[in-house]
Amino acid sequence: MEKIRVLVVEDDPMVAEVNKDFVQAVAGFEVAGLAFSGRSALEKIRELAPDLVLLDVYLPDISGLETLQEIRRQRLPVDVIMITAAHDAETIQNLLRYGANDYIIKPFKFSRLKRALDNYNRFRVSLRKNPFLRQEDLDRISNLCTPWGQEELPKGLSEITLKQIQEHLFNSPTALSAEEIARALGLARVTARRYLDYLVRKGVAKLEIQYGSIGRPVNRYRS
Numbered sequence: 001m002e003k004i005r006v007l008v009v010e011d012d013p014m015v016a017e018v019n020k021d022f023v024q025a026v027a028g029f030e031v032a033g034l035a036f037s038g039r040s041a042l043e044k045i046r047e048l049a050p051d052l053v054l055l056d057v058y059l060p061d062i063s064g065l066e067t068l069q070e071i072r073r074q075r076l077p078v079d080v081i082m083i084t085a086a087h088d089a090e091t092i093q094n095l096l097r098y099g100a101n102d103y104i105i106k107p108f109k110f111s112r113l114k115r116a117l118d119n120y121n122r123f124r125v126s127l128r129k130n131p132f133l134r135q136e137d138l139d140r141i142s143n144l145c146t147p148w149g150q151e152e153l154p155k156g157l158s159e160i161t162l163k164q165i166q167e168h169l170f171n172s173p174t175a176l177s178a179e180e181i182a183r184a185l186g187l188a189r190v191t192a193r194r195y196l197d198y199l200v201r202k203g204v205a206k207l208e209i210q211y212g213s214i215g216r217p218v219n220r221y222r223s
Helices: 011-023 040-046 064-073 091-099 112-131 135-141 159-170 178-183 189-199
Strands: 003-010 031-034 052-056 078-085 104-105 206-210 216-220
Touching: 003 011, 003 040, 003 112, 011 112, 031 040, 031 091, 040 052, 040 064, 052 064, 064 091, 078 091, 078 112, 078 178, 091 104, 091 159, 104 112, 104 135, 104 159, 159 178, 159 189, 178 189, 178 216
Parallel strands: 003 031, 003 052, 052 078, 078 104
Antiparallel strands: 206 216
């Protein structure tokens, strides 16, 4: 089967090489090229015609968001997975508005990138197998590109915040309390607890109860 060709866009050459190695370690993918700025990325997309761009948000000339906007303005036929150190709701919402297939928050593990690439691969395969889509086909395929699919979230929960919390859990080597997550993401503890309880109910996160010598036990969560 023909491999999915990826353009890696990252301003730090060492990080770009790491990301290149990560991509090439995933079955079915190959790196078509590297770009170290937004404008260079646009040129290489036109020159190399990759299937997918792994696009960093912070670039030296124009931002990854501006690059993504320009990709869409020029109607370049390429999909985009964003890499970002930003995890504020406004930035993430803008990335989603301009059609990012996924976004990965730095620092990330190889397993997170592999999951994004594998999901993207299954998404492409599903589209090829279903040239004419019914609603149920579209819903099933959409589930491959979003962890929540078409499910309506409980009232008061935001998909963006939910994904932020899941990413934070995924990238943590240890279980975290609601207070620790709330502090890291700028949320109220009670808000973080609602999202965490939802993730536990969905089987996305695991609850661990930590008993100390003094005081009440602490609920801790891990992905």
